[in-house]
Amino acid sequence: MMTRMEKRNLAMGLLFASPWVLGFLVFTLYPLIMSIYYSFTSFNVVQPAVWVGLDNYRELFFKDPVFWTALYNTLYFTLFSVPLCLASGLGIAMLLNQKLPGQSVFRTLFFLPSIVPIVASAVLWLWVLNPESGLVNSLLMQWFGIQGPGWIASPEWSKPSLILMSVWGIGGAMVIFLAGLADVPPTLYEVAELDGAGAWAKFRHVTLPMLTPTILFNLVMGLISSFQYFTQVYVMTGGKGTPVDTTMFYALYLYRNSFYYLRMGYASAMAWMLFMVILAATVGVLVSSRKWVFYHGE
Amino acid sequence: MANSRKTVKTALKLGILGLLSIAFVLPFVWMLSTSFKHESRIFPPPGQPPQWIPTTDVRDDQGRTLVKFDGKSAVDLGAEETGRHHLLLDGKQVEAWDHEIEPLQQVGLHWENYSKAFEMMDFWQNLRNTLFICFCTVLGTLVSSSVVAYSFARIPWRGRDAVFVLVLATMMLPYQVTLIPLFALYSKLGWVGSFKPLIVPYWLGVPFYIFLLRQFFKTVPEDLSAAARIDGCSEFGIYARIILPLAKPALATTALFMFLFQWGDFLNPLIYLQDDRQYTLAIALQQFQSQHVSAWGPLMAMSTVITLPIIVLFFFTQRTFIQGITMSGLKG
DSSP, rough: OOOOHHHHHHHHHHHHHHHHHHHIIIIIHHHHHHHHHTTEEEOOSSSSEEEEEEEHHHHHIIIIIHHHHHHHHHHHHHHHHHHHHHHHHHHHHHHTTTTTTTTHHHHHHHHHHGOHHHHHHHHHHHTTOOOTTHHHHIIIIIIIIOOOOGGGGGGTTHHHHHHHHHHHTHHHHHHHHHHHHHHHHHHHHHHHHHHHHHHHHIIIIIIHHHHHHHHHHHHHHHHHHHHHHOOOHHHTTTTSSSSTTTTTHHHHHIIIIISOOOHHHHHHHHHHHHHHHHHHHHHHHHEEEEHHHOOOOO | HHHHHHHHHHHHHHHHHHHHHHHHHHHHHHHHHHSSOHHHSSSSSTTOOOSSOOOOOOOOSSSSSSEETTTEEEEEEEOTTEEEEEEEEETTEEEEGGEEEEOEEEEOOOOOHHHHHHHHHHHHHHHHHHHHHHHHHHHHHHHHHHHHHHHHHHOOOOOOOHHHHHHHHHHHHHHHHHHHHHHHHHHHHTTTSSHHHHGGGGGGHHHHHHHHHHHTTTTOOOOHHHHHHHHOOOOHHHHHIIIITHHHHEEEEEEEEHHHHHHHOOHHHHHHHHHHGGOOHHHHHHHHHHHHHHHHHHHHHHHHHHHHHHHHHHHHSSSHHHHHHHHHHHHO
């Protein structure tokens, strides 16, 4: 039996939580269930969904090469972009953490690109990477006399271009690394110095272990957003994933199936496959983190 | 000796930081520079270095352009269709071909890219739409998320912590999973093609901000609530008159992040807005880009206009910003 106080608290608690409860039921739980159902149907929104059993999943796995291309492109991007962004975010954060003059100005400069609206930065990079008159190729020509590649327009360079671009947006991860670095107790460095540790040893045996929780956080966030990479590539290729599907990312292909081809059942099956991939990657990282993440002082 | 080595090290680190930060800022400078250039300067002839500082033609007092011909400056009196120019050189009339002359340049800004972009995009309408959506979603998020966060932070109800885990779990759900059923739901309700799908969900609590505000509410001493309760204050009174005023920094962070997100949001307006009278700035820029693929002058002008308010906002709210990100990252 609940006491009167407990009953009152439950009523009040639910009353205050009721906006979220309503939102969860209508905008999360109901769509979640419907999404499973739609993934077994042929559905175009206009007409009622028609049950097709496992057809969508069968088509995904055995009949649709673009699905595999999209998955490959997304994994390729993730594999290079996420570690590169983590490493450069950490590197810049460490340089910034050294009480140098002008520190806050530098921090601002590195952070700015990450708050620019993605559409604007995508249009800007289209111009920066323009093969004829873009900034990068003009400078390559002026400084080194090299004819730069076609970047986003070239099948070989399109994905590396996007990976390069993603490094421009490391501001958020950098700020989180900075906060993590500020939490490392200075006494640890003093003790390490007494033991005769050099700069590398201090990084390897003090900074890195103490930062592992922060690395884990940035890694998981990076993975999740990288698997859903969409806006940049939509803007830069006009929603087409060109050239020859080399920038057909998973989320873009899913969008095309939903709103170009109106194959919403098929797209729902794709959404669930994506969810599984993200879940597997996240769980994999979290399980492995028991071996490499070091929690201190708790 | 040790001191001078330290100075060299510091200088080296500053040099690396300087070079890196220039690389990060250069695209912005390039954007701004392009937005003020005349079309003829945006695409320099092959082999020419990029122009950083925008220039304009030099004109004499009668508005005629000055050109360089044969190493001297001359007045361009006009050209025939064949490309033959009539020039006034040292008081004498001479003729020259297009490729033999070069217009004289002086530092100056071409504003016409901005006026062109404003005209082609229906800019003020797009701005009104964006601000309307920003306002409604920021207000909705502040009201709903703070009420819900109060429940999770300050009322000890049975099952609360389990439900809170559910709130956190929904943050992990990729949006693609609910995308299609939501679209189907909204089209059944007749909401597609209106602002409703972009606004209504934000009035029902946003998990990330519920989390953020809950963390903050928990730091307020329980004694304050207890004292107010003894004075006969209702639960809603405690929320509105004690907790909210103390949580101003967290509320500011919430408003700021939400505004920023909505200002640049792309996917939702792309799906739900169909009439170009409803477009937000982000959508309008993308549409404009897809129709004028190489109009780089107006495109960079528009990108500047969309980016600049965000940068200005950032400079005024830097501390709130950095604290917010740190808060979301470290306590997570």
